[in-house]
Structures are given as structure tokens and as C-alpha cells.
Amino acid sequence: MSRPGAGRVPLPLAVPAALAVAFLVLPLVGLLVRAPWSSLGEQLTAPGVGQALRLSLLSATAATAVSLVLGVPLAWVLARSRIRGRTVLRALVTVPLVLPPVVGGVALFLVLGRQGIVGSWLEDAFGITVPFTTAAVVVAQTFVAMPFLVVSVEGALRAADARFEDVAATLGADRWTTFRRVTLPLVAPGVAAGAVLCWARALGEFGATITFAGNFPGTTQTMPTAVYLALQSEPEAAVVLSLVLLAVSLATLLLLRDRWLGRATP
Amino acid sequence: MRVARLLTGAVLAVALTSCGAADGSEDAAEGPSGTLTVFAAASLTDVFTELGDRLEQDNPGLDIRFNFAGSSALATQIVQGAPADLFASANPQQMAVVTDAGLEAGEPVVFTENVLEIAVPAGNPGGVTGLADFADPDLVLSVCAAAVPCGAAAAEVFEAAGITPVPDTEEEDVRAGLTKVQLGEVDAALVYASDVRSAGPDVEGIPFPEAEQAINEYPLCVLEDAPNPAAAQAFADLVLSDEGRAALADAGFRPSS
The missing domain is CATH 3.40.190.10 (Periplasmic binding protein-like II)
Structure with a gap:
């Protein structure tokens, strides 16, 4: 089956690809080289590191859960329904992909803040204030990360063979049953890939979080915020924190790739 | 960083040549010209922008670029080789980061205070x-x-x-x-x-x-590797002049004691 030269990379592709690898990997090498290995243990056990890491992992996971519950149905609507204005709707819900996250944070204030459209009502009716709480961290991360999941799942839905759904319909299944029993298993790898992307984006989220949720150790200080602040006074600590974040996300991505995303490559 | 510095140099050279060609060499020798890059604490945004506009108006060949950010971020950028002419810090500690690296052209001067x-x-x-x-x-x-x-x-x-x-x-x-x-x-x-x-x-x-x-003292200094030291000194002189002090006072700063 194999053609002569199959698997060989043509030079016009090999050179830019190698440059891309160097560009993406060298900064990480820089982090590793400059890391203060001798004082690593001391830096890692510094108060606040474990706290920030725990909060980051929890909030990113919560943001991914919310994104799955709301984002998968939205992706289905965008890919399968015939409602009018679908194109506009798709453009609107993917705006956070291009919006500077800090602007997203301010926008969240205008809606969920004390003076916000929904936030002032929440405070009056239930005494709930969202900003500067751990919930605000999840809200900010969800706002920024959910579009990654939606785009990914919508792509998977479009690529999936719709004839399976048609068959299910002719066998008498209603649309909800079809979605649950046929569509969802069909696009499961796409959903998993979207969830991983979404989780990684939430884990690295900085701008919207520090704006809308603020920065307080234990309640709203996530790893990226801790890194940014450490950079102001002790660059070494910032490098250590970055390494921790890097190790955690690499481990998670590798683990998930083996478990669920292995099918992407034959 | 080196590329950026070369570019700044090139821009400066072009600006100087074009200036000399247009107005004769007298004008170019008189006032500062070229590109001046000022790294200043975020709290100085309004007053430094205003002073910069005035200096540009008095010196048509001069183009001032500001980088306003937290003093610590600016100090880090300068130590990492950012091509700056002048650094104005919101406290002496961050100025010390720059002077500890030996990057100052002269002793930093406290020009204002903030409470x-x-x-x-x-x-x-x-x-x-x-x-x-x-x-x-x-x-x-x-x-x-x-x-x-x-x-x-x-x-x-x-x-x-x-x-x-x-x-x-x-x-x-x-x-x-x-x-x-x-x-x-x-x-x-x-x-x-x-x-x-x-x-x-x-x-x-x-x-x-x-x-x-906790009175915050603001020091400034011209930097050792300044691509445009003449313009940097002109800006520092303006900030320290009566005119500069008045502008700072208008902006809510206090005169340095």
C-alpha cells in the first residue's frame, strides 16, 4: 500500500514546521533552564501556591462542567436546528473568542455586578452578590472558555453522518431520544476534545478573572494571577508557579489524549 | 530586543536626516528631535502625556512614545533590555531594580510625591x-x-x-x-x-x-543605553521645571520635599 516516499516531509513544509516547533517549544525550554531548581522545594511549599493551584483546578473543572451542560445543547442548535438568524447567533456566541478578556471582565460587571442589569436584581431579591467570589472566577472562566467547546462540538456535529439520525427518526425515536442515544455517542470524541480545550483555556484564564473576580488568596486567586503578581516582586517564584501550571496541564492533556482522543490519529 | 533597538536607531537616523534636509542643520542642533521613549509609572499617565504634548509642540522634530504600566513591570522590561530613554518610577524600590543593574546614566532624581x-x-x-x-x-x-x-x-x-x-x-x-x-x-x-x-x-x-x-517618592532617571539621551534630558528638565511642577500639582501630586 505504501507509496515510495510516503511519510517523507517535503522540504517547503519541513522547514516552516520545524521553525514553528522551535517557536512554540523554546520558551518552555527557557522556563526549564531558568527555573531555580535548588530552591524549588522551598518555593513550591510557599503559602498560597497549593491554595492557588487547588482553586485553579476546581474552578477550571467547574467552568468546563457548566460549559458542557450549556454549550453542547447550544452547539446542537447551531449545527442542526433551522431557526432563523443562526449565523448571527453563531457570531454572537463566539465573540468571547476575540474579545480581550479584560473587556469581558468589565462586561460581566455591567451584567452581574452590583450595579449590573441582572446583578442588582440578584442582590435586591436574594442578597446574592457575584463579583469577588469563587463563583465569579467560574463565571469569568466559563465566559471565556465556553466558545471553544461550542465551536469544537459544532464542528463534530457537522462532520457526523446525519443519516444515523434519520434512521433513528424512521424507527420512531423523537429528536431528544435521537440526540441522547445516537448523536451524542457519535460526537463523543469531539465533545471530549472540546472539553479539554475549554478546560485548558479556563485554567490559563487571567484577564477576565482578575477584573471580575479580583484577586484574593484562597477565594479568587488562581495560578495565572499568582504568577502575574509574583512576577512583580520575585520573578523566580513566578517561574516556579508557571512550571507547576505547565506540568499540571501537560499531564492532564496527555492523560486525556490517551484515554479519549487517541482515535484522532490512526 | 536588539532588533527593536536597531529599528529605533534607524527611525532616529531617518528623522534626523529628514529634519536636517528640510530645515537646515541649525534647527536640528537646537532642540531635541527624533523618537523619545519614556517608561513611566501608570499613575503618571495623564500628566506625562500632557507634558509630552507640550514638548512635542515646542520641538516639531520630536516624537515621544510612552509606555505606561506598573513600575515593577517597567523595571523588569528595562532590565530585560527594552529600548527606553527615561524611566520614571512610582517608588524608589523599583528604581533600585534598574540602578542595581547599572542601567542609569545619572543619579535618579525625586521629582514628586504621592500619598x-x-x-x-x-x-x-x-x-x-x-x-x-x-x-x-x-x-x-x-x-x-x-x-x-x-x-x-x-x-x-x-x-x-x-x-x-x-x-x-x-x-x-x-x-x-x-x-x-x-x-x-x-x-x-x-x-x-x-x-x-x-x-x-x-x-x-x-x-x-x-x-x-507612607509618602511615595517618584524618582526619574535617564538610562545608560538611551537611544536618544538629549531628548530624554529635555523631558527630565521639563518635568523638574516650574512648569512641570505646576502640571504635577494640578494632577494631584505633591511637590517633593
């Missing part, structure tokens, strides 16, 4: 009266993180006053705290007097006596 003030949204919805309110858990409060200059100053005044603050957020720079006041999302934030002045009618300032415990 902390309590910023509250217009109408003071939280009923804040003084520094003691920062220990009230029912209020939504913002202070700067200890790593940035305004946070270090805040820690000093709280310690001097014997108050244990209960902030809801520790901001990464002083303007971020001010923004939250402007949006009405916090009841009070500890910022600089100059920030309150720049915020306009949305923000009210409450001075407090304990602020005298």
Missing part, C-alpha cells in the same frame, strides 16, 4: 469615613497587592494605624482598583490622591491623616 487617598464611588454609597472602615467586613473593599508600590504603601499605613484590613480583592495595579470604584463595584479602594483627581466626577476622594506614614 494614598480613599476613593469611593460618587455619593459614597458605603458611607465610608476613614481608614478604619477598611476593617468592616460588610463593605466591599479593594487594596493593592503587596507586590506593587501602592500595596506596599497601603500595608505601611495600615500597620501605622493598627488596622487589620479585610479587603475583598488585592489589585494588581492601582488603576485596576480605581476602575472598580468607577464601576461602583467596590465601596472603597485605597489609591493615590492623583488617581482620584484623574478619575473625574464618578469618584470622590477621602484624604486621611495616616497617609502621611
Whole structure:
């Protein structure tokens, strides 16, 4: 089956690809080289590191859960329904992909803040204030990360063979049953890939979080915020924190790739 | 960094040549020209922009570019080789980061001072009266993180006053705290007097006596590797002149003692 030269990379592709690898990997090498290995243990056990890491992992996971519950149905609507204005709707819900996250944070204030459209009502009716709480961290991360999941799942839905759904319909299944029993298993790898992307984006989220949720150790200080602040006074600590974040996300991505995303490559 | 420096040099060379070709060499020799890059603390944004405009008007061949950010971020950028002509820091500690690396062209000069003030949204919805309110858990409060200059100053005044603050957020720079006041999302934030002045009618300032415990001195210096040292000196002279002092006073800064 194999053609002569199959698997060989043509030079016009090999050179830019190698440059891309160097560009993406060298900064990480820089982090590793400059890391203060001798004082690593001391830096890692510094108060606040474990706290920030725990909060980051929890909030990113919560943001991914919310994104799955709301984002998968939205992706289905965008890919399968015939409602009018679908194109506009798709453009609107993917705006956070291009919006500077800090602007997203301010926008969240205008809606969920004390003076916000929904936030002032929440405070009056239930005494709930969202900003500067751990919930605000999840809200900010969800706002920024959910579009990654939606785009990914919508792509998977479009690529999936719709004839399976048609068959299910002719066998008498209603649309909800079809979605649950046929569509969802069909696009499961796409959903998993979207969830991983979404989780990684939430884990690295900085701008919207520090704006809308603020920065307080234990309640709203996530790893990226801790890194940014450490950079102001002790660059070494910032490098250590970055390494921790890097190790955690690499481990998670590798683990998930083996478990669920292995099918992407034959 | 080297590329950026080369580019700046090239721009400068082109600017100088074109200037000389157009007006004869006298003008070029008289006033500063070319591109001047000023790295200045975020709190200086308004007043330095205004002073820069004036210097540009007096020297048509001059193009001033500002990089306003937290002093610590600027100090890091300069130490990492950013092509700056002049550095104005919001405290001596961050200036020391630059001078410890031996990057100053001359002794830094303190040109102004700033004290902390309590910023509250217009109408003071939280009923804040003084520094003691920062220990009230029912209020939504913002202070700067200890790593940035305004946070270090805040820690000093709280310690001097014997108050244990209960902030809801520790901001990464002083303007971020001010923004939250402007949006009405916090009841009070500890910022600089100059920030309150720049915020306009949305923000009210409450001075407090304990602020005298942590007076922030602003030093500036021309940098050793300045691509345009003549223009940098001209800007420093303007800041230190009576005109510069008046502009700083208008912006809520205090004259250096």
C-alpha cells in the first residue's frame, strides 16, 4: 500500500514546521533552564501556591462542567436546528473568542455586578452578590472558555453522518431520544476534545478573572494571577508557579489524549 | 530586543536626516528631535502625556512614545533590555531594580510625591469615613497587592494605624482598583490622591491623616543605553521645571520635599 516516499516531509513544509516547533517549544525550554531548581522545594511549599493551584483546578473543572451542560445543547442548535438568524447567533456566541478578556471582565460587571442589569436584581431579591467570589472566577472562566467547546462540538456535529439520525427518526425515536442515544455517542470524541480545550483555556484564564473576580488568596486567586503578581516582586517564584501550571496541564492533556482522543490519529 | 533597538536607531537616523534636509542643520542642533521613549509609572499617565504634548509642540522634530504600566513591570522590561530613554518610577524600590543593574546614566532624581487617598464611588454609597472602615467586613473593599508600590504603601499605613484590613480583592495595579470604584463595584479602594483627581466626577476622594506614614517618592532617571539621551534630558528638565511642577500639582501630586 505504501507509496515510495510516503511519510517523507517535503522540504517547503519541513522547514516552516520545524521553525514553528522551535517557536512554540523554546520558551518552555527557557522556563526549564531558568527555573531555580535548588530552591524549588522551598518555593513550591510557599503559602498560597497549593491554595492557588487547588482553586485553579476546581474552578477550571467547574467552568468546563457548566460549559458542557450549556454549550453542547447550544452547539446542537447551531449545527442542526433551522431557526432563523443562526449565523448571527453563531457570531454572537463566539465573540468571547476575540474579545480581550479584560473587556469581558468589565462586561460581566455591567451584567452581574452590583450595579449590573441582572446583578442588582440578584442582590435586591436574594442578597446574592457575584463579583469577588469563587463563583465569579467560574463565571469569568466559563465566559471565556465556553466558545471553544461550542465551536469544537459544532464542528463534530457537522462532520457526523446525519443519516444515523434519520434512521433513528424512521424507527420512531423523537429528536431528544435521537440526540441522547445516537448523536451524542457519535460526537463523543469531539465533545471530549472540546472539553479539554475549554478546560485548558479556563485554567490559563487571567484577564477576565482578575477584573471580575479580583484577586484574593484562597477565594479568587488562581495560578495565572499568582504568577502575574509574583512576577512583580520575585520573578523566580513566578517561574516556579508557571512550571507547576505547565506540568499540571501537560499531564492532564496527555492523560486525556490517551484515554479519549487517541482515535484522532490512526 | 536588539532588533527593536536597531529599528529605533534607524527611525532616529531617518528623522534626523529628514529634519536636517528640510530645515537646515541649525534647527536640528537646537532642540531635541527624533523618537523619545519614556517608561513611566501608570499613575503618571495623564500628566506625562500632557507634558509630552507640550514638548512635542515646542520641538516639531520630536516624537515621544510612552509606555505606561506598573513600575515593577517597567523595571523588569528595562532590565530585560527594552529600548527606553527615561524611566520614571512610582517608588524608589523599583528604581533600585534598574540602578542595581547599572542601567542609569545619572543619579535618579525625586521629582514628586504621592500619598494614598480613599476613593469611593460618587455619593459614597458605603458611607465610608476613614481608614478604619477598611476593617468592616460588610463593605466591599479593594487594596493593592503587596507586590506593587501602592500595596506596599497601603500595608505601611495600615500597620501605622493598627488596622487589620479585610479587603475583598488585592489589585494588581492601582488603576485596576480605581476602575472598580468607577464601576461602583467596590465601596472603597485605597489609591493615590492623583488617581482620584484623574478619575473625574464618578469618584470622590477621602484624604486621611495616616497617609502621611507612607509618602511615595517618584524618582526619574535617564538610562545608560538611551537611544536618544538629549531628548530624554529635555523631558527630565521639563518635568523638574516650574512648569512641570505646576502640571504635577494640578494632577494631584505633591511637590517633593
